[in-house]
Amino acid sequence: MSQTTQQKFQRIYQVVALIPSGQVASYGQVADLAGLPRHARLVSKALKLAPERLNLPWHRVIASQLKxxxxxxxxxxxxxxxALLAEQVEFNGSKIQAKHHWQPDLFTLLQQLDY
DNA sequence: TTCGTGACGCAGT
DNA sequence: AACTGCGCCACGA
Structure with a gap:
C-alpha cells in the first residue's frame, strides 16, 4: 500500500500543525512522527510547497542541531x-535553548492524528 | 530509466 | 564552533 506524495505531505502537515507555540521540532523528528523515517528532506520539500492558506507553523521546524x-x-x-522570538523561543547565539525542543507524549499524539 | 536536486543528518576534523 | 564529506531517498525532468 504505497501512498501518493500528497498523502505523505498531508501527514507531514498534520504533524507540523501539532507543534505547540514556543516549541520546535527537527525535520527528521517530524518525518519520524509522520511515519516517514529517514525522510527529513521530504519534510523540507513539503514545507517549501505548503499552501499558504494552511497557515502552518513552519517556523517551528528546524535542523537537528537546534539551529x-x-x-x-x-x-x-x-x-x-x-517568528520564533515572537512566541518567546529563546536563543543562545544561533542555537535554540533545549527547553523549547518539542517532546510530544506519543499516546496523545496518536489520538490527535487521524487513523 | 537514469540523474540531479535538496528549508536534512551525522560523524569526523 | 565551523566545515566538510558522505549517506540518505523521494521526486520530477
Whole structure:
C-alpha cells in the first residue's frame, strides 16, 4: 500500500500543525512522527510547497542541531527567527535553548492524528 | 530509466 | 564552533 506524495505531505502537515507555540521540532523528528523515517528532506520539500492558506507553523521546524536551517542573514532566516522570538523561543547565539525542543507524549499524539 | 536536486543528518576534523 | 564529506531517498525532468 504505497501512498501518493500528497498523502505523505498531508501527514507531514498534520504533524507540523501539532507543534505547540514556543516549541520546535527537527525535520527528521517530524518525518519520524509522520511515519516517514529517514525522510527529513521530504519534510523540507513539503514545507517549501505548503499552501499558504494552511497557515502552518513552519517556523517551528528546524535542523537537528537546534539551529535554523537557512543561512544566517538570509531573508528566510530573519523571518523564521523573528517568528520564533515572537512566541518567546529563546536563543543562545544561533542555537535554540533545549527547553523549547518539542517532546510530544506519543499516546496523545496518536489520538490527535487521524487513523 | 537514469540523474540531479535538496528549508536534512551525522560523524569526523 | 565551523566545515566538510558522505549517506540518505523521494521526486520530477
Amino acid at each position: 535554523i536551517a537557512f543561512p544566517a542573514s538570509s531573508p528566510m532566516y530573519i523571518e523564521q527567527k523573528q
